[in-house]
Structure formats: structure tokens, C-alpha cells
Amino acid sequence: MPPDLLNSVQLAHTSHLIRTRSPLVHCMTNDVVQTFTANVLLAIGASPAMVIDAVEAPQFAALADALLINVGTLTQSRAAAMRTAVESANASHKPWTLDPVAVGALMLRTEFCQQLLSLQPAAIRGNASEILALAGMSRGGRGVDTTDTAATALPAAQALARQISAVVAVTGEVDYVTDGRRTVRVTGGSSLMTKVVGTGCALSAVVAASCSLPGDRLDNVAAACGLMKRAGGVATEISTGPGSFVAAFLDALYAEGQA
Amino acid sequence: MPPDLLNSVQLAHTSHLIRTRSPLVHCMTNDVVQTFTANVLLAIGASPAMVIDAVEAPQFAALADALLINVGTLTQSRAAAMRTAVESANASHKPWTLDPVAVGALMLRTEFCQQLLSLQPAAIRGNASEILALAGMSRGGRGVDTTDTAATALPAAQALARQISAVVAVTGEVDYVTDGRRTVRVTGGSSLMTKVVGTGCALSAVVAASCSLPGDRLDNVAAACGLMKRAGGVATEISTGPGSFVAAFLDALYAEGQA
Amino acid sequence: MPPDLLNSVQLAHTSHLIRTRSPLVHCMTNDVVQTFTANVLLAIGASPAMVIDAVEAPQFAALADALLINVGTLTQSRAAAMRTAVESANASHKPWTLDPVAVGALMLRTEFCQQLLSLQPAAIRGNASEILALAGMSRGGRGVDTTDTAATALPAAQALARQISAVVAVTGEVDYVTDGRRTVRVTGGSSLMTKVVGTGCALSAVVAASCSLPGDRLDNVAAACGLMKRAGGVATEISTGPGSFVAAFLDALYAEGQA
Numbered sequence: 178m179p180p181d182l183l184n185s186v187q188l189a190h191t192s193h194l195i196r197t198r199s200p201l202v203h204c205m206t207n208d209v210v211q212t213f214t215a216n217v218l219l220a221i222g223a224s225p226a227m228v229i230d231a232v233e234a235p236q237f238a239a240l241a242d243a244l245l246i247n248v249g250t251l252t253q254s255r256a257a258a259m260r261t262a263v264e265s266a267n268a269s270h271k272p273w274t275l276d277p278v279a280v281g282a283l284m285l286r287t288e289f290c291q292q293l294l295s296l297q298p299a300a301i302r303g304n305a306s307e308i309l310a311l312a313g314m315s316r317g318g319r320g321v322d323t324t325d326t327a328a329t330a331l332p333a334a335q336a337l338a339r340q341i342s343a344v345v346a347v348t349g350e351v352d353y354v355t356d357g358r359r360t361v362r363v364t365g366g367s368s369l370m371t372k373v374v375g376t377g378c379a380l381s382a383v384v385a386a387s388c389s390l391p392g393d394r395l396d397n398v399a400a401a402c403g404l405m406k407r408a409g410g411v412a413t414e415i416s417t418g419p420g421s422f423v424a425a426f427l428d429a430l431y432a433e434g435q436a
Numbered sequence: 437m438p439p440d441l442l443n444s445v446q447l448a449h450t451s452h453l454i455r456t457r458s459p460l461v462h463c464m465t466n467d468v469v470q471t472f473t474a475n476v477l478l479a480i481g482a483s484p485a486m487v488i489d490a491v492e493a494p495q496f497a498a499l500a501d502a503l504l505i506n507v508g509t510l511t512q513s514r515a516a517a518m519r520t521a522v523e524s525a526n527a528s529h530k531p532w533t534l535d536p537v538a539v540g541a542l543m544l545r546t547e548f549c550q551q552l553l554s555l556q557p558a559a560i561r562g563n564a565s566e567i568l569a570l571a572g573m574s575r576g577g578r579g580v581d582t583t584d585t586a587a588t589a590l591p592a593a594q595a596l597a598r599q600i601s602a603v604v605a606v607t608g609e610v611d612y613v614t615d616g617r618r619t620v621r622v623t624g625g626s627s628l629m630t631k632v633v634g635t636g637c638a639l640s641a642v643v644a645a646s647c648s649l650p651g652d653r654l655d656n657v658a659a660a661c662g663l664m665k666r667a668g669g670v671a672t673e674i675s676t677g678p679g680s681f682v683a684a685f686l687d688a689l690y691a692e693g694q695a
Numbered sequence: 696m697p698p699d700l701l702n703s704v705q706l707a708h709t710s711h712l713i714r715t716r717s718p719l720v721h722c723m724t725n726d727v728v729q730t731f732t733a734n735v736l737l738a739i740g741a742s743p744a745m746v747i748d749a750v751e752a753p754q755f756a757a758l759a760d761a762l763l764i765n766v767g768t769l770t771q772s773r774a775a776a777m778r779t780a781v782e783s784a785n786a787s788h789k790p791w792t793l794d795p796v797a798v799g800a801l802m803l804r805t806e807f808c809q810q811l812l813s814l815q816p817a818a819i820r821g822n823a824s825e826i827l828a829l830a831g832m833s834r835g836g837r838g839v840d841t842t843d844t845a846a847t848a849l850p851a852a853q854a855l856a857r858q859i860s861a862v863v864a865v866t867g868e869v870d871y872v873t874d875g876r877r878t879v880r881v882t883g884g885s886s887l888m889t890k891v892v893g894t895g896c897a898l899s900a901v902v903a904a905s906c907s908l909p910g911d912r913l914d915n916v917a918a919a920c921g922l923m924k925r926a927g928g929v930a931t932e933i934s935t936g937p938g939s940f941v942a943a944f945l946d947a948l949y950a951e952g953q954a
Contacts, residue, residue, distance in 0.1 A: 209729040209745050211468040215633035220678055225633065226538070227468050230511045233542045240541065252748045279744070282758065283751045372949065374733035374743065419738055420945025427679025431631065470727040474892035479937050484892065485797070486727050489770045492801045499800065686938025690890065 180353060180362035183403045191387060191400030196222030196434040200389040203241035203266075204382055205229060205259050207249025207278065210375030213423070217379040220430035221404065223386045231258040235265035244271060245385040246293065247378055248286040249278035256289045263296050272299030272388035276381035281310025299388040300344040300398050301337070302381040305330035308347040312337040327353050335360065344398045346384060348377065352406065354399040361399035365406030367413035369422050376426075380405045404433065439612060439621035442662045450646060450659030455481030455693040459648040462500035462525075463641055464488060464518050466508025466537065469634030472682070476638040479689035480663065482645045490517040494524035503530060504644040505552065506637055507545040508537035515548050522555050531558030531647035535640035540569025553600055558647040559657050560596070561605040561640040564589035571596040586612050594619065603657045605643060607636065611665070613658040620658035624665030626672035628681050635685075639664045663692065698871060698880035701921045709905060709918030714740030714952040718907040721759035721784075722900055723747060723777050725767025725796065728893030731941070735897040738948035739922065741904040749776040753783035762791035763903040764811065765896055766804040774807050781814050790817030790906035794899035799828025817906040818862040818916050819855070820899040823848035826865040830855040845871050853878065862916045864902060866895065870924065872917040879917035883924030885931035887940050894944075898923045926951065 201224045206214055211227060218225040228237040231254070238244050244266045246259050266273045275298045277290045290311060301311065305327050309315035312333035327349035338345040339357030346354045352363035370376045380402065387401040388394060412425035460483045465473055470486060477484035487496040490513070497503050503525040505518050525532045534557045536549045549570060560570065564586050568574035571592035586608035597604040598616030605613045611622040629635045639661065646660040647653060671684035719742045724732055729745060736743040746755040749772070756762050762784040764777050784791045793816045795808045808829060819829065823845050827833035830851035845867035856863040857875030864872045870881040888894045898920065905919040906912060930943035 207745070208467060208726060208747070209733050212471060212633060212730060215468050216678060216682075219631045219633060227466070227509055228538075228542065229467070229509050230544050232512070232544045233510070236542055250745055250747050251751070253750070279746075283746065283754055285748050285750045372737045374730060374737060416946075418942075418946030418949040419734065420942035420949070423734075424677075424679035424683060424942060428675075428677030431677040431679070467726060471730060471892060474727055475937060475941075478890045478892060486725070486768055487797075487801065488726075488768050489803050491771070491803045492769070495801055683936075683938035683942060687934075687936030690936040690938070 180360040183361050183363045183399045187396050188400045188403045191390065191397050192221070192404055192433055194390045195386055198390065199224050200242035200386045201226060202243050202245060202382055202386045203228060203237050203262070204245045205234065205262060206245060206247035206378060206382070209249060210378040213375040214379045214382045216427055217430060218382055218386065220427045221383060222434050229255065229258060231261060234258045234262040238262040238265040238271060239269040241271065242389040243385045244273035245276065245382050246273060247276040247278060247381060248280070248290060249378065251286045251289060253285065256285070263293065267297060274298060274300045274302065274381060274385035274388055276378060277301065277303050277307050277311050278378070280307050281315060294341055297341065298343050299394065300346065300384050302346040302348060302384045304377065305347055305349055308337065308345065309333050327351055331355070331360070344395050346398055346402055348380065348402060352402040354395060354402060356395045359395060361395065363399055363402040363406055365403070366409040369413045369419060370409045372419040373423055376405070404430070408433065439619040442620050442622045442658045446655050447659045447662045450649065450656050451480070451663055451692055453649045454645055457649065458483050459501035459645045460485060461641055461645045462487060462496050462503045462521070464493065464521060465504060465506035465637060465641070468508060469637040472634040473638045473641045475686055476689060477641055477645065479686045480642060481693050484641070488514065488517060490520060493517045493521040497521040497524040497530065498528040500530065501648040502644045503532035504535065504641050505532060506535040506537060506640060507539070507549060508637065510545045510548060512544065515544070522552065526556060533557060533559045533561065533640060533644035533647055535637060536560065536562050536566050536570050537637070539566050540574060556600065557602050558653065559603040559605065559643050561607060561643045563636065564606055564608055567596065567604065567606040568592050586610055590614070590619065603654050605657055605661055607639065607661060611661040613654060613661060615654045618654060620654065622658055622661040622665055624662070625668040628672045628675070628678060629668045631678040632682055635664070663689070667692065698878040701879050701881045701917045705914050706918045706921045709908065709915050710739070710922055710951055712908045713904055716908065717742050718760035718904045719744060720900055720904050721746060721755050721762045721780070723752065723780060724763060724765035724896060724900070727767060728896040731893040732897045732900045734945055735948060736900055736904065738945045739901060740952050743900070747773065747776060749779060752776045752780040756780040756783040756789065757787040759789065760907040761903045762789060763794065763900050764791060765794040765796060765899060766798070766808060767796035767896065769804045769807060771803065774803065781811065785815060792816060792818040792820065792899060792903035792906055794896060795819065795821050795825045795829050796896070798825050799833060812859055815859065816861050817912065818864065818902050820864040820866065820902045822895065823865055823867055826855065826863065827851050845869055849873070849878065862913050864916055864920055866898065866920060870920040872913060872920060874913045877913060879913065881917055881920040881924055883921070884927040887931045887934070887937060888927045890937040891941055894923070922948065922951065
């Protein structure tokens, strides 16, 4: 059946849930986007924490409400710590989300992400090239760029979602969020978002937060995508380039919950 | 005796000392706040440098005017490098400051911070939960959040300060800075500061800088807290959310010294 | 012969080349400046990617158009990964650029940078103290500060450029870019750029991007310096301190290519 369009009632509901529950999101993410990811989570009313040591990460994953694994600047020792954190999250029934940055093109992360797929992620968020690569249908894009539109990767996303029983969000100019049966389409945003590093990685952290909420996970993840697209649209209108966009975007996310 | 209130003459004096002496602050801090910490130090007229290798860190700690140890994203190898840097700072009679992020809740950092207490920090800056945990009076908060107000941790801060002969700053809506005998109270700031990652961690770097100054250390550390609170208040008035706050905050810190 | 002044036709030409070719720049840089470096590259129309693992870095260096090595927060394991990436870039005939942050003062990086000089960098970008230290003519500055003006290091830059057949950019209030025979002088910018962390490091990433372009390398590297100085000048006029400068600077770099 054709994708539903995300509706604004769901968006408002999920946004409210995040702000009232303030989920503690354990982020094991890449070096480039740590600050922006933390500030995005704070702006929407969630609570970020970055704990990375192989001893502490599994301990913290059991305490937090959700875990994010982003392989952007993976190293072998980080991969080991991430794996123990994922296992701990699973043992504690805490949802974890995978952002398979640049998977397909590079060996270590490709093998690692493939292994993680068997550890039951609640959600996966990637661009078209990444989702195609993860589903075994392409060799990945050029670094973090994507050379495909989200729509072309939708069948791969649906197949992957069914295969591992996860929600898969394939994002781009239009986002598609699917559990393999139902698909939600999310529009909005602006091209300026691709001129700021970390908008996709920060979205993955918001997806991770949304996976800890009560209610339908597919709807909550789609709303997470919608929150970011809406703030991106608002910020683009009042900014004069990618520098002023960053501040306007965080302000817009924050204003969402103050209204 | 009841806490003194920080006076503005002291604040201006300490701010002037930082700008004219431009202390070189060796920051061994967490991954999330490096950029913001460096920009805060530059804005107040100090000189930041991040050197982390186990060979280079002790060498640099002897050259720098002050050292900051922040355990936010501690790993075992970083802990080892930090320890050698602390020992080198001590050997060179350079003051070092501890920011015990999330101590109490997590094993590696809790054990590490307890060990560091015996290595004579000049100052410690933490939130109420962290200071309570460090003083052995609680199990710590939820990640970097604090579940206690600064005032509730003041007796713990005073006991800790006396025990290790350090200045302890327990910060929150109101900050208390104590050497265990005298206590200075610092008001101001705004709740928007808690919606931006790194304001506490950056304050610890300013505290580290202030420990290198001539004059009374307790007064200088309290002034460091006051500088940040005042800039936070100014920035809140002219910003529309946490994104615009960051720029306004750095501008306000910078303007302080240009007046 | 006396230095030429960078001309604006060259600047516009190089800027256009970057935006139309969008070189993929593999950045192995320090922890403090990752986000800003990525955002600067995105703003000028290049494509940043940070890949750091010892297995992945050499694989990626062969795919990317240019490689940046910045030793700001060097560790022994990063040095090993950087070396394999440089060797891979050389094997694939991809240009690599060295930013020798704080070389001279610290052991690990000084030895490492000296070793790298034999691996044929396309370009080196440093401040006066760093270039003097790299050329064996001084002991380096105080951390990342420079205690010399760029002009005093020009003879060292020229000797170094001839010795290893590289373009050397020694930057400061005025930048000098030389291949050892011809030298281009780049003016502009503002002192506010020194109050924001990472402007020099980000320039090195733009230099790396410019080394991948067709045409004369010396002219392209000088234009990279000119791009940053011009945006710095524009941003200084419309900002009220180092915080607002960051946004205005990225907006100015971005506007350059939209005109």
C-alpha cells in the first residue's frame, strides 16, 4: 500500500512525549557531531549522555532509556565497546538505534554493521546509499554523501525492516519510515540542512529517543523525522546561510516545546 | 558563617587578570565540549590547548599555567595519560582542576576520581550530585543531570574542601564556592544554560584558568563562576533559544574584556 | 623576487573550481576542530569525511580527492593510522596536506612531523612558529600560539618548500604562500579570527581541498588562504564578538559561491 503522510497530530504528540519524559539517550556517536547531537537532544527536551569506555558503556546502556550507535568515526576499540553496550541494552530491554554512516564503502564499519543487524536494533536511520548497502543491494555511496534518493531505497528499507523486525528510516529530500508493512512519508526540510554537518546524525539520536516512547514505534520514529524537517524549514526561512542556520535550527526545535 | 555574596569588584579584578596574563590552560576534557571549551577560554582572554597523548600530556602540563581534568568521556588509556599529566603538573607546581562528570554512577570514572583526590587538586567543580558522590555522601545523579540543588551539597563541598585542602565549587541555579572555612555564593545565570551542552564543563576550564592567577584562590574561583553567570544572563536576554544563546554567550564573555 | 599579491580573479577561479568539483577531503584532524572544519568545507562546496581507523583510513585515502593530516591531538595510535593513510594517498597519487600544530614544543608530534616530511606532502600550512620549528630554525611556540609574525618565517618557509618540493603557507596577520621560488602574499582577515578555535585548522582543510584542483598549486593554495581571509573580513564587520563571528563566517563562505 502507498505510504501515509506523517500527520501533524502525531508530530505534536511525539514531541510532547519527549519533552515530558525527557528520555536519557546514551550516544555512542562519531567525533564530528557530538556537540550538535547533544544540543539537538537538549533542545527537544531529551537528555543526552556520551559514555564510551568499554567498561562504562555497557553499565550506562542499562541505565539509559535508549542507545544510539553511530559508526562515523569507528575504530576497532570503539566497535568492541559499542558491541558490549548493545548487548547490555538488549539484556535490559532498552531500544537501540543504528546509524550506519558510510557503510558499504569501508571494510571495518561494513562488517561491524552487518554483525549488529543480528542484535535486534529497534531502528535504523540512514541515507539511501547506506540503506541499500546495509540491505546488500549496493556498494554504498561516496563517504557520507548519498548518490541515490530515498525513494529508490524504499524497497530495500522495507525488505530490511521485515528481515530484522526493525523500523527503518531512509532519509533525504523526502524521508520514508517503514516497518516493512506500513510506510510513512515525511516531507519538509531544506537543502541547507545538507550544508551543515551532523543533521542526519542528530536525527538518528532523535530517532533513538523516540524509540523509548510509549505508543507505536513507527509513528514515533516518523514524528522524529518530522520534527527535524519542520525545524529545518523554519530555520531556513530566517537564516542567511549554514552558519546562522545552526542557531536558528536549535532555536526552532526548542520553540516547538515552549509553544 | 553564612556565605558571602560574590562582589562585582572581585569579578572585574579576576576578569582583568585573566585577560592581561592570558593563562595557557591545558585541557584534558571530554569529546563533546572541546570546541565550546576552547572558544570560552579564548573569549575571556585565556589560551586553550588540548594535548592528550600519554607522552605529550605530562610534557605539556609542565609548560602550561594550569591543567583541567574532565572525565566526561573517560577511557582507560585517557585515564592513564591524565594521571601522568596531573603528576607532572604537581611536580612543576602548576594548579590542576577536576571536573568529575557523572561520578558516582559509573565505575571507571568513580574509581579514577577517588584516586585523583589524593593528588591535590587546586579546585573541583561539579554539580550537586557529583560533589555529593565525590564526598562519599550519595550514589550520583542520572548521567550529567543533577537531581539535587547546589545548596543541599554545600556541607559535602565544605567537608571535601577541608579534607583535601582544595577549593570546591558546587554549581547549579546558585553556585557555592568554598575552601571549607569561607564560602562565596554566586547568583545569576539562566535556565537556558542547562539547554546548551558544555556550559558546566567550560566553567571548569575557566576555574582552571582562575587557579593560575595571583591573589586569593577562593575569590578567583568564585569570580570565574560569576563571569559565566553574568554572561549567561546577558545572553539569555538577547537570544531566542539555545542555538542563538551560544553565540550571544561567547560575545558577552568577549565584550566583558573590551569594555 | 618580492611576493606577488593574490589577485581576485585567481580567488574567484579557485572558489568556482571547488564548488563545481566538490572535492572529497579526507580529514584526519584534531578533536577540537572537527565540526568547524567539516562546516567550513561544506560551506565552500567541498565534501568532508573524517575516517580515522588504521584499517579504514588507508582505504579511504585512496578513494578521496585529498587528505589532511593535522596533529593537534595526536596520539601514538592515531599517528600510526595517519602514516598508513599518507602512504595510501601517495600510492594513489592523491595530494596530502600537513598541519603541524604546535610542532617543536612537544616530542611525539615533532618527531612524527619530521618523519612525514619525507613522505612528500603537497602542502604544509602552519603559523610562523610552526614553520620555523619544522624547518629546524626554532623550538616552536607556546602551544598553538605563535610568537613570531609570518614574515619572519618566510625564509624558513621558502627553504622548506624547496627542500621537499611542497607549497608552504605560513599564515598570520598576513599570509605568505611559497613554493620556494615564487611567493604570494595574502592580506585581509581580522584579529577576531584568532579568538575562534579552528580557523587555522579549517584553513588547512581548505588548502587540502585546493591541492586537488587543476591549475597551478601555489595559486590555488594562495586562493584558499584568500577565501578564508575575505570571509573573515566580511564576518567581522557584521558580528559583535567571536560567537556571532562563527555563524557569519560560515554564511560568508557560503555566500561566496551563491553570488
